Amino acid sequence: MASNVNSIITSGDLGGGLIPTEYANQIIQDAPKSSVSLTRMRQIRMSTRTRVQPVLDSKPLAYWVGGDTGLKQTTKMKWSGLSITAEEMAAIVPIPEAVIADSGIPLWSEVQPRLAAALGYKLDQATLFGVDKPASFPDGIIPQAIAAGNTLTQGKDLAKDVASMGQKLAEQGFAMNGFASQPGLNWQLIGLRNANGSPIYVPSLASGTPSTLYGFGLNEVTNGAWDTTKALLLGADWSNFVVGIRQDITYKMLDQAVITDDDGKVVLNLAQQDCVAMRVVFRVGFQIANPINDVQPDKTKRFPAYVIQPAGTTGA
Known part of the structure; x- marks a missing residue:
């Protein structure tokens, strides 16, 4: 009788039930990204849905008095009202x-x-680019900067381009005090130096602390809101961009609610269908201030932001 040396139990002989499948109890994912609007812009608290913020619109003037008995002239100041309306964002x-x-x-x-x-x-989509913004929000910062002519196309010397942004804003009476950029710009900035040979970009060395560009904070917008076809870098006097918070982000657990569509048709009955839901609500407004200043009193010739656009870009 010939010997049998070929029989062996393989995984296929086990019927799929004797070797268990292990499932991980952790999810491979990136960390949630923060909002540059809530990080860089000036925040105010709103006690009602709408708040009117006075903004200086004209300054007083002084005059020389002619002679000992000359008449002293009068002058005045003027303020305009900047209206901020809190709009609601929510999801279930x-x-x-x-x-x-x-x-x-x-x-x-x-x-x-x-x-x-x-x-x-x-x-960020609404404030930076005006994408899907509520009607009460102004146009996005970047489209407004481009419309105002506060833009340049990326050249061969990015360090010089950034310095030119600061100079142009200063000529309009604004002090550039921070930046927002497309993801990955840091790799273009590493190694760039000013005329004195000093690095213009310093990477962040501590968690939660932004990198700096020419000594001012640089926030890469990595939450998906940045449109790389429209802008490479945004430099601004961020104190002129106002985020009004009427209600902080709040969460509520629901188990007795009914979810309907636009036509009122019931899509999900939480109690009847044994479901639980988390609801998030955030009420926030946005406005752009452009107060008169001593350097450029003409409002049509100033805007508190400047944009570097990608090479090959011709406009908004």
Whole structure:
């Protein structure tokens, strides 16, 4: 009788049930990104939905008095009202209770920071580029800067371009005090030096601290809101961009609500269908101030931001 040396039990002989599949209890993901609007812009608290902020529109003048008995002239100041209206952003994330019970990860602790990041993304889109903005918001900072002629196309010397931005803003009476940029610009800035041989860019050395460009904070917009076809770098006097917060980001758990579509049709009944939902709400407004200054009194010839556009860009 011939010997049998070819029989061996393989995984295929086990019917798929004897070798368990291991599932990780952690998610491979990037960290939620912060909003440059909430980081760089001036924040004010709003006690009502609409707030009118006085902005200096004209300054008083002084006159020489002619002779001992000359007449002294009168002068005045003028303010305009800058209206900020808080608009509401919100989202609801429903999850069946059975899915929550069977999940190997804490779902709500994963969902909550992502909702906050989604709000920041939406806010940055509206304030920086005017994308999907509420009617009460002004046009985005970058489109307005381009329309005002405060733009240059990236040249061969990026360090010189950035310095030119600061000079042009100063000629309009604004002090550039920070930057926002497209993702990855830091790699173009590393190694660049000014006329004295000093680095113009210093990478961040501590978590939560922005890198600096010419000594001023640089925030790369990495939450997906930046349009790389429109701008490479934004430099601004950020004190003139105002974010009004009527209600901070709040979360609420729902289990008795009904979710409907635009036509009123019930899409999900949380109680009847054993679901729980997390609702997030954020009420925020945005405005741009362009107060009169001593260097450029003509409002049509000044804007508190300057943009470097990518090479080959001809306009907004």
